[in-house]
Amino acid sequence: MTQYGFHFDGTRCTGCKTCVLACKDKNDLANDINFRNIHEYGGGDWTQDAAGCWTNDAFVYHVSVACNHCDKPICMANCPQGAISKDEETGEVKSDPETCIGCGTCMNSCPYGAPKVDAEQMKSVKCNMCADRVAAGAQPICVEACPLRALDFGDIADLRAKYGDLSEIAPLPAASETEPNLVITAPVNGKPVDDKSGALLNPREIL
Amino acid sequence: MDGFSTAFSEITLVLFTTLAPSGAVAYLLMNLPVLFGRVDGTLRQRLDRLSCLPLAITMVGLIASATHLGNPSNALYVFTGVGRSPLSTEVFCAVIFLALAGMYWLYSFALAPRRGLQRVLLVAIDGAAVVFVIATAFAYSVDTIPVWNLSLAPVSLLLNALVGGPLLALSGFAGVGYRPWTRPLVALSGAALVANVAVYGCLGTQLAVMANEMVHATDLVAGFPAYVGVFALLAGVGIVIAWRSRGCEGRSPVVRLAVATACALAGIFLMRFTFYMAHFTVGLGV
Numbered sequence: 001m002t003q004y005g006f007h008f009d010g011t012r013c014t015g016c017k018t019c020v021l022a023c024k025d026k027n028d029l030a031n032d033i034n035f036r037n038i039h040e041y042g043g044g045d046w047t048q049d050a051a052g053c054w055t056n057d058a059f060v061y062h063v064s065v066a067c068n069h070c071d072k073p074i075c076m077a078n079c080p081q082g083a084i085s086k087d088e089e090t091g092e093v094k095s096d097p098e099t100c101i102g103c104g105t106c107m108n109s110c111p112y113g114a115p116k117v118d119a120e121q122m123k124s125v126k127c128n129m130c131a132d133r134v135a136a137g138a139q140p141i142c143v144e145a146c147p148l149r150a151l152d153f154g155d156i157a158d159l160r161a162k163y164g165d166l167s168e169i170a171p172l173p174a175a176s177e178t179e180p181n182l183v184i185t186a187p188v189n190g191k192p193v194d195d196k197s198g199a200l201l202n203p204r205e206i207l
Numbered sequence: 208m209d210g211f212s213t214a215f216s217e218i219t220l221v222l223f224t225t226l227a228p229s230g231a232v233a234y235l236l237m238n239l240p241v242l243f244g245r246v247d248g249t250l251r252q253r254l255d256r257l258s259c260l261p262l263a264i265t266m267v268g269l270i271a272s273a274t275h276l277g278n279p280s281n282a283l284y285v286f287t288g289v290g291r292s293p294l295s296t297e298v299f300c301a302v303i304f305l306a307l308a309g310m311y312w313l314y315s316f317a318l319a320p321r322r323g324l325q326r327v328l329l330v331a332i333d334g335a336a337v338v339f340v341i342a343t344a345f346a347y348s349v350d351t352i353p354v355w356n357l358s359l360a361p362v363s364l365l366l367n368a369l370v371g372g373p374l375l376a377l378s379g380f381a382g383v384g385y386r387p388w389t390r391p392l393v394a395l396s397g398a399a400l401v402a403n404v405a406v407y408g409c410l411g412t413q414l415a416v417m418a419n420e421m422v423h424a425t426d427l428v429a430g431f432p433a434y435v436g437v438f439a440l441l442a443g444v445g446i447v448i449a450w451r452s453r454g455c456e457g458r459s460p461v462v463r464l465a466v467a468t469a470c471a472l473a474g475i476f477l478m479r480f481t482f483y484m485a486h487f488t489v490g491l492g493v
Contacts, residue, residue, distance in 0.1 A: 037491075039420075039491065041420070065491070074349065074350060074351050077291065077292070078292055078293070078294065078349055079288065079292060080285050080288050080292045080294035080295040080298065081281065081282075081284040081285055081287070081288065081295075082284060082287035082288045082291075082292075082295075083284065098281065099281055099284045100281065101276040101279060101281050101282055101284075101285075102276060103275065103276050103294075104275075105292075105294055108349070108352065108486060108488070109349050109351055109352065109488065110351070110488065111351045111488045111489045111490035111491065112490060112491055113488070113490075113491045122276075170420065171419075171420030171421075171490070171491060172490055172491065173351070173419075173488070173489040173490025173491070174489070177350065177351055177489055177490070178351070199420070200420045200421050200491075203421050206421075206491070
């Protein structure tokens with residue numbers, strides 16, 4: 001089995017949301033659903049020293065997140081229907097629409113906010129790592145669309161060998177919660193998980 | 208999404224977790240006189256048949272919870288998750304309890320029901336009721352949902368059931384003109400209320416320091432102490448009404464106890480509403 005995963009390069013991402021919209025377009029998503037979100041995290045303040053000189057420690061960076069097809073998917077563990085499973089070939093965490101009852105337990109449990117309940121279908125929906133494109137040898141649409149090449153996709157072992165082991169950064173949850181198949185290259189001024197110096201700056205954009 | 212929106216979107220689950228645990232406890236209490244042979248003849252028969260009252264209240268909760276499903280036609284798959292998913296286990300326990308209780312109720316209409324068989328059934332039903340209430344209390348313990356995963360969260364639901372259940376049982380007893388154990392049952396409800404308010408007080412202090420990157424628990428459930436105060440008031444009024452019904456005769460105690468139960472359940476509903484208001488996950492989920 002190949003466990004696929006995503007790499008996100010925080011030093012390249014500008015928060016343009018091309019990945020978000022490419023995903024929405026490909027999956028024909030409703031206005032109130034995103035499979036991928038850009039989280040804008042920032043903070044800092046001005047301080048005046050004894051000489052009256054002002055300095056600041058302001059920071060802001062973006063984190064692009066979709067379903068991380070976790071090794072310990074809490075959505076799968078809590079689904080009362082057994083509708084969520086991990087694909088044996090790719091490690092995709094996928095929901096079976098025939099079994100799903102749209103109860104929203106997966107949505108309520110996921111610390112990345114990945115699964116949603118589609119109000120029209122009344123089914124759980126989420127990123128499927130563009131399984132059709134991957135099967136055809138292509139990259140997921142978000143990866144291909146990123147103009148800054150801030151996203152990469154592939155065998156998570158290869159991604160970790162290439163980019164390192166970091167898989168958590170504020171405002172994401174601790175990786176120990178679900179063991180996401182995600183590798184992060186930390187942005188400049190990237191803050192650790194549970195950082196209290198910043199805040200999510202675009203909560204209304206997160207769908 | 209704010210706390211009110213979250214709770215309104217789960218309103219049927221609020222109703223379920225309000226009614227079903229109290230209904231199960233009331234059912235258990237109402238069958239104790241039959242189980243221990245304290246009643247006989249017509250009274251026993253009437254008590255058996257009126258056991259459908261707490262059963263119906265439990266079922267109303269369960270049916271209400273099913274309406275929040277997008278596609279109930281697939282609901283039977285829920286049994287594939289028993290033991291793995293706390294929600295599956297809860298539903299499974301509910302079905303076992305309701306099936307056994309329904310069977311007992313139908314059997315109570317037999318011309319000459321066998322008492323031994325009825326007692327065996329009652330023991331099984333009471334066990335199933337206890338397991339069901341515990342399963343409901345723990346159904347929402349999810350690692351990534353901090354407020355729901357607090358150790359006091361299931362304790363609060365168990366105490367809810369002990370506040371509402373005895374009052375509902377007293378209503379049922381009064382419905383058949385039988386008035387046993389009014390003092391101990393009202394005392395049980397009162398003691399559970401005191402403990403429940405204390406537990407909510409502790410939960411309130413825990414909520415004050417809980418947050419993720421998007422929300423703070425106290426923003427989701429603004430004015431939590433006021434909700435606890437209204438809960439204490441409503442349930443307290445219910446308990447006082449139940450206590451004062453002791454000397455009443457005729458239809459009056461039924462009405463009084465029904466009002467007392469309604470007050471307690473209204474208070475419990477309010478606190479269950481705040482439970483859903485407080486939902487957020489670690490990390491990014493609201």
